[in-house]
Amino acid sequence: MAYVLQLADTALVLGQRNAEWCGHGPALEEDIALANNSLDLIGQARMLYSLAALQAGPQASEDSLAYWRGPEAFRNYTMVELPHHGPMAPSARQDRDFATTMVRNFLFSNLMVGVWAQLEPSPDAQLAAIAAKAIKETRYHLRHAHDWVVRMGDGTDTSHARAQAALDHLMPYTQEFWRPSAAEQSAMDFGIGLDLGALQAPWQQQLSATLDLAQLQASPATGFVSGGKNGIHSEHLSYLLGDMQSLARAHPQAVW
């Protein structure tokens, strides 16, 4: 199902992004925490790709879906493919901004706890099983990111400024969550359990609660609505996939 592919692509791309911190974390323990986060997401991606591959035909496998599709085929949210820094970075390899990472993880995990909770009782048994496993991981990701958003927002002047800047940068990308893509619409019509409309209020509620503690302001999300889940990506995805897929594409017959 196209919707499963959307979930899988999103998990994989965010997993790839969070993995960029490996070896570069602000503290040893946070380095491991982010690596764990990334591994959780990649694990979810594997399960979802395997599920999608069952329906995609005999040639398809989790590897073929992850490594052999180009950016025009990916259906992840634009927000998760963004690099770990603000919008006007002059070079491709900017210093990573921890505030951007944590605010993004918070905004995303906040959404996914709602989505997984809706999919847990899904009539699709395999999707329900994946949801039951993923929701525990995602709840932890949400707690971890929430803690950091609060700590940075209600922290020093520097941490507050960077957290606020990250929030200002990322909020507009959350508009994409609420407009159903074609895949989401047909999934909802099919009755797998997803109900996009019902997710927004609790998401907003958690957001307000966290920002309150963090003393951060969310400007109303307006303006350009990104279209990642419809296949319209920013310029960053092709670089990310170039990195991620280069090994597989250089050695297509390789087996581990």
Place this chain on the structure above:
Amino acid sequence: MSTDPQAPKPLKPLSEWPLWEVFVRSKQGLEHKHCGSLHASDAGHALRLARDVYTRRQEGVSIWVVPSSAITASEPNDKAEFFDPSGDKIYRHPTFYAIPDDVGHM
């Protein structure tokens, strides 16, 4: 501000993160065992990091974190006077009782 002891506290600079000792109880165990230490900015943070660093391989079901400053340890120099005297007092060990077979393992 929340009164929850695990709630995040305002951020300290990295150089000021105190040291915490981590104790983990395994599934089969009855007691928390010391498994290491880590730096964290506050109690809730220490708990999360302990979960991430020390329970990656399903080592445990319960975590305690204690600020290292709260632990009072015996001095290595006092080892002789603290521990040697108990070495030759074998009457303190319950080994002189004959336990009937019916009682089973004690």
